[in-house]
Amino acid sequence: MSVIECRELSKAYLRKKVLNQISFTIEENKITGVIGRNGVGKTTLLKIMAGFTKETSGEIRVLEQRPFNNLYTSVNSIFVDDQMSFPPALQLQELLEAAQTFYPNWDMDFAQRLFKYFNFDPKHYHNTLSKGRTSTFNAIVGIAARCPITIFDEPTTGMDEAVRKDFYRALLKDYIDHPRTILISSHHLEEMEDLLEDVLLLKNGKVHLHIPISDLKEWAIGLQGQASSVLPWTEGKEVLYQNQIGLNATYVVIKNDLSEAELAQARLNGVKITPVHASDLCIYLTSDTKGGIDDVFINR
Numbered sequence: 001m002s003v004i005e006c007r008e009l010s011k012a013y014l015r016k017k018v019l020n021q022i023s024f025t026i027e028e029n030k031i032t033g034v035i036g037r038n039g040v041g042k043t044t045l046l047k048i049m050a051g052f053t054k055e056t057s058g059e060i061r062v063l064e065q066r067p068f069n070n071l072y073t074s075v076n077s078i079f080v081d082d083q084m085s086f087p088p089a090l091q092l093q094e095l096l097e098a099a100q101t102f103y104p105n106w107d108m109d110f111a112q113r114l115f116k117y118f119n120f121d122p123k124h125y126h127n128t129l130s131k132g133r134t135s136t137f138n139a140i141v142g143i144a145a146r147c148p149i150t151i152f153d154e155p156t157t158g159m160d161e162a163v164r165k166d167f168y169r170a171l172l173k174d175y176i177d178h179p180r181t182i183l184i185s186s187h188h189l190e191e192m193e194d195l196l197e198d199v200l201l202l203k204n205g206k207v208h209l210h211i212p213i214s215d216l217k218e219w220a221i222g223l224q225g226q227a228s229s230v231l232p233w234t235e236g237k238e239v240l241y242q243n244q245i246g247l248n249a250t251y252v253v254i255k256n257d258l259s260e261a262e263l264a265q266a267r268l269n270g271v272k273i274t275p276v277h278a279s280d281l282c283i284y285l286t287s288d289t290k291g292g293i294d295d296v297f298i299n300r
């Protein structure tokens with residue numbers, strides 16, 4: 001069953017179109033990574049889903065209702081980012097108690113265990129926490145709320161690596177016991193790969209790809225070797241990335257649509273064939289150049 005449906009959804013700020021007639025559906029109880037370069041519109045899309053931001057045109061349905069300013073959406077969803085605001089007069093422990101009264105599925109025992117594990121002081125105030133600690137506290141609220149639609153926008157901002165790993169693991173373990181629909185935007189795709197089921201990749205205001213992460217991992221291949229051996233295999237193909245290695249060698253990333261026989265032949269011709277990491281592929285797919293930062297240094 002699909003729980004989020006977008007049809008021809010657009011969002012413009014003044015005259016600047018950020019989302020341009022995008023259409024997709026999110027199935028119930030899946031974890032989807034919303035990926036894209038800075039400024040592509042991830043936060044905008046997630047805030048439209050959470051009912052915080054109004055779409056400019058097109059249609060969006062979350063749990064079959066239009067989310068904007070919708071009480072049903074707010075009760076059934078949570079939007080977690082580093083800007084989450086809490087009543088400043090309440091201490092952290094009081095915030096957890098307040099959350100319990102608002103979120104019907106709130107698990108106080110679980111929230112307290114996480115709170116203790118991450119060494120929070122119940123008497124501290126939210127607005128005095130450091131950036132990483134703010135994200136960690138917000139993440140505890142986001143997980144323990146167990147909302148049917150759980151949205152994390154860059155949830156790990158400021159967290160150190162150990163805390164980021166703990167967060168992803170806690171989320172995965174809790175999701176296995178209590179499946180729900182989760183959307184996460186993050187710039188750390190490599191850290192989330194084991195968590196995600198689907199990836200929604202945004203580029204230039206459009207959905208560029210919306211596929212299972214397992215497919216994304218096999219979507220492209222890297223060809224490496226002498227340019228004279230590699231380049232014939234790229235003819236007629238869309239080159240996603242190309243980089244020169246040393247004087248004559250080259251590394252090229254293309255869509256993985258070579259047959260087994262072609263791959264075997266390429267190997268015989270001295271081409272090394274490698275998988276392309278999902279996070280690298282997302283960078284190549286959303287880049288405006290084929291050589292990345294190296295292009296800046298060409299023909300100087």
Ligand SMILES: Nc1ncnc2c1ncn2[C@@H]1O[C@H](COP(=O)(O)OP(=O)(O)OP(=O)(O)O)[C@@H](O)[C@H]1O
Nearest residue numbers: 013014018036037038039040041042043044045154
């Ligand atoms: N309230 C606003 N008013 C005007 N422009 C806005 C507003 N919010 C976002 N934008 C613009 O919309 C575009 C998309 O912003 P958004 O924050 O959705 O991108 P993002 O993909 O989440 O970026 P990042 O990865 O850097 O967080 C940007 O160009 C941003 O400047």
